[in-house]
Amino acid sequence: MTGALLILATMATTILIYEDNTRLRQSLELLLGEGSGFHVSGTFPDCDNAEEQVARLEPDLVVMDIDMPGIGGIEGVRIIKSNFPDVKVIMHTVFDDDSRIFESICAGADGYLLKNTSPVKFIQSLHELADGGAPMSPFIAQKVFQHFRQQNKTTDSFNLTGREKEILEHLVKGNSYKMIADKCSVSVDTVKKHLQNIYHKLHVSCGTEAVAKALQHKIIRLD
Amino acid sequence: MTGALLILATMATTILIYEDNTRLRQSLELLLGEGSGFHVSGTFPDCDNAEEQVARLEPDLVVMDIDMPGIGGIEGVRIIKSNFPDVKVIMHTVFDDDSRIFESICAGADGYLLKNTSPVKFIQSLHELADGGAPMSPFIAQKVFQHFRQQNKTTDSFNLTGREKEILEHLVKGNSYKMIADKCSVSVDTVKKHLQNIYHKLHVSCGTEAVAKALQHKIIRLD
DNA sequence: CGGTCAATTACCCAATCGGGTAAGTAGTCA
DNA sequence: TGACTACTTACCCGATTGGGTAATTGACCG
Known part of the structure; x- marks a missing residue:
């Protein structure tokens, strides 16, 4: 039984x-201590040696602040994720x-929690993270959804005809006038x-500008 | 006290x-019944009359399946969100x-749960939804993050010089050759x-095509 | 039935574009 | 030092682009 416990401890x-x-x-170290199912194997006040630290301590998860002296947390994520x-x-x-x-997300972050997250939620989120999820605070989730919709909505207007x-x-x-003529x-x-009409409607004066504006x-959507 | 309870009931x-x-x-109706803090004011097997139903019953939340006869759930979301x-x-x-x-997200969905979500999580997610969050199953959250990174990563390559x-x-x-010459x-x-070199590297043969490929x-990023 | 509008074609003309060829300068790397 | 690359300029020339003007057809609307 002791052996099994040791194995469990090793696997935390x-x-x-x-x-x-x-x-x-x-506080975090305490929260993630005994009985939480986690083991904090290191805490650091900055990311200056993150690469070496992660390489040496081989953690499963990393909790990352953003506003830190020296290399910021976002750069920290980039370093860690690109190497590990x-x-x-x-x-x-x-x-x-x-x-x-x-x-942060683009730098490779797997989750995003605000600091007002309750301890219970925090623990819960780390378990979700370990399970391959992408836990985030409700407010963040909402922002992500919003941004998503924004990016994929068609501005339309300019009322171009079919x-x-x-x-x-x-x-x-990429078709020339002649090629378009053939295809149509x-x-x-x-x-x-x-x-000519299109350029007027889009308030542009040449093809390249029109393409830029259309995209x-x-x-026009390019897949 | 009875008055207060009545008000609470009304505000559910x-x-x-x-x-x-x-x-x-x-099952869902049962789960969201007594004691859950919710009140199910209607259940329907399709979205064919969603607009009228939502207008009449004025719900706070809507739980929406996707695969339904007639109008699908995604179209259902679009209808509901565009009107309410x-x-x-x-x-x-x-x-x-x-x-x-x-x-679904682009159609306006505020959350996305898979059907393997546990009853407890389901209830919890609906509360989060009512509080303005964007609850989603871990797997979905992960997909959203992935897609996010995908969309914002620069394919780079083509090794263009600075x-x-x-x-x-x-x-x-939208600058002409002459304007570029001036600015540079x-x-x-x-x-x-x-x-000319750029066109070769991008494997295109004209400006419009190059712009399309660049974007x-x-x-090149346009903000 | 006349008016409006999208879509179509034609012609003129200047400016721009894009390919080819050739060649010079500067910096890096081995 | 010599190879290599990025950046630079110049000239020639044909094709393309884009603006202007004008006119015809068909559809739809009041």
């Missing part, structure tokens, strides 16, 4: 904590602004006329 | 359920493929030469 999910606030760092992609990293910060949220959208699509796909079975002059405003 | 979070599987529909943006809608489905997840990226950026922003303080011929592969 190990955690590194990066947090420059000493009191909070200690299997280590799960969760942000733990007061920041709830779009840019830091999205930069034919104009068709012509524009061909242009975006009309004369080159017609294509030219359509594009930027998702009038 | 009201829910509509759209689910074509009769047994599951009844304040009603929170959560998807509840077995589907975990990217396209259905993302279409100068070439600079020139390309100007092109994408070089001759038009130089610009032309650079673009598509996020070599």
